[in-house]
Amino acid sequence: MTDAIEINRRNWDERAIIHSRDTTGDYMLDRMRAGEDALHVIEATELGEIGGKRVLHLQCHIGRDTLCLVRRGAIATGLDFSGEALRTARRLAQESGLKANFVQGRIEEAPRLTPGPFDLAFSTWGTICWLPDLRVWAQAIAAVLVPGGELYLADAHPGFQVMELRDDRLEPTYDFQTPVERPLEFSDETTYTGDPTIMTHQTTREWVHALSTILGSLIEAGLTITMFREHEVLPWRGLKNLVPASGRLWRLPDGHPRFPLSFSLKARKEY
Numbered sequence: 001m002t003d004a005i006e007i008n009r010r011n012w013d014e015r016a017i018i019h020s021r022d023t024t025g026d027y028m029l030d031r032m033r034a035g036e037d038a039l040h041v042i043e044a045t046e047l048g049e050i051g052g053k054r055v056l057h058l059q060c061h062i063g064r065d066t067l068c069l070v071r072r073g074a075i076a077t078g079l080d081f082s083g084e085a086l087r088t089a090r091r092l093a094q095e096s097g098l099k100a101n102f103v104q105g106r107i108e109e110a111p112r113l114t115p116g117p118f119d120l121a122f123s124t125w126g127t128i129c130w131l132p133d134l135r136v137w138a139q140a141i142a143a144v145l146v147p148g149g150e151l152y153l154a155d156a157h158p159g160f161q162v163m164e165l166r167d168d169r170l171e172p173t174y175d176f177q178t179p180v181e182r183p184l185e186f187s188d189e190t191t192y193t194g195d196p197t198i199m200t201h202q203t204t205r206e207w208v209h210a211l212s213t214i215l216g217s218l219i220e221a222g223l224t225i226t227m228f229r230e231h232e233v234l235p236w237r238g239l240k241n242l243v244p245a246s247g248r249l250w251r252l253p254d255g256h257p258r259f260p261l262s263f264s265l266k267a268r269k270e271y
Contacts, residue, residue, distance in 0.1 A: 004205035005081070005205075007205055008204050009082060011199070011201045011203065011204050012081070012082045013082050013084040014200060015191045015199070016062055016082050016084040017088075018191050018197050019062055019085075019193060019195075023195050024195055026195075028064070029064065032068070032096065033095050033096045035071075038065065039065060040125075040249065041249070042154055042233075042249075042262070042264055046152070046229075046264055047072075050072050050074045051072065051073030051074070052074075052075070053073075053074050053119040054074075054075045054116060054117070055074040055075065055077070055118060055119065055120045055122055056079060056114055056118040056120070056122065056144055057076055057077065057078045057123075058121060058127065058141075059079070059080055059081075060078030060080045060089065060102070062085050062089050063078050063088065063089025063092055063093065063100065065124065066089065066100050067089075067092060067093060067096055067098045067100055069122065070098045070100050071098060074120070077101040077102070077103060077114050077116075079102075079104075079107075079110055079113070080102070080104065080105075086102045086103075086104050089102045107131060107136065107140050108136050110141075110143070111140055115143075116145070117145060118144050118145055118149060119148075119149050119150070120149060120150050120152060121144065121145060121149070121150070122151075123151070123152070123153045123155075125155060126155065127153075127155060128153075128155055128214070129207055130206060130207075132183065134209055134213055134217040135220065135221070137217065138217035138218045138223065139221045141218075142223055145269040147269055147271045148268065148269065149268070150226070150269070151267045151268075152264075152266055153214075153265050153266075153267075154262065154264035155262065155263065156261065157231075157262050158209060158210055158211055158214075159211075160234070160260065162174045162175070162176055162208060163239065164239070165239045165240055170256075174208055176210050177210045177213060178206070178207040178208045180207070183206055184206045184207065184208070186203065187203045188204075189202055192236060214265075218267045222271075223267035223269055224267060224270055225267050226267065227264070227266040228264075228265045229265070230262070230263050231262045232252070232259075232260060234251075234261040235248060235250070242261075
């Protein structure tokens with residue numbers, strides 16, 4: 001399993017360098033430096049008031065959203081396994097005049113590296129597919145939250161993740177639950193922002209997690225689900241048949257049967 005994570009880390013180190021240049025503007029880095037909020041409408045609406053809260057941003061990548069949380073008044077720490085991503089995050093903090101702490105490490109290391117305690121754990125968009133075992137993830141979150149603290153999670157819906165586009169039709173292609181020891185293998189020459197740079201480390205390993213696994217892992221870790229919502233939009237063009245929706249989001253084309261592309265939830269640590 002370490003090999004799979006290391007394969008992903010090399011890929012994300014390379015993506016981080018490309019994303020830091022933001023040649024396509026997909027990451028809105030210039031706009032974010034100028035003061036614009038880069039959060040998507042889903043999490044921006046659902047987060048609520050976070051002023052003064054201690055927030056741990058899990059898998060924070062280049063730190064853009066971490067710093068958006070700081071702008072909203074949070075005292076934020078970003079955790080990510082990519083050293084290259086965190087170099088960009090720290091530089092972005094300096095350039096935007098926002099203060100955040102960035103720590104390199106994996107999720108299971110959070111209780112040791114970023115023990116907090118925190119009022120909020122924040123994890124959004126394309127995060128849990130990189131984690132082999134959500135029980136470990138949920139236990140780490142529970143360990144760093146204060147009693148009454150919350151997790152906010154928004155990500156691609158597993159019902160969408162099992163689909164591939166074949167002859168203009170979406171067809172179930174992957175199992176609804178990927179075995180820990182047999183991750184899905186993908187290879188992409190370029191990153192998802194539209195930058196044409198050809199990457200050296202093109203392969204990744206990913207896992208689809210069933211909704212029952214996501215929710216069950218949090219419940220087993222002692223968290224109470226306080227909100228669960230499904231959304232017909234996604235913040236990236238997950239498949240080529242998706243069409244633009246409002247607010248930097250993507251949706252299924254008109255006439256296609258509707259089903260959720262993403263979900264969001266809140267889970268509270270009771271004690």
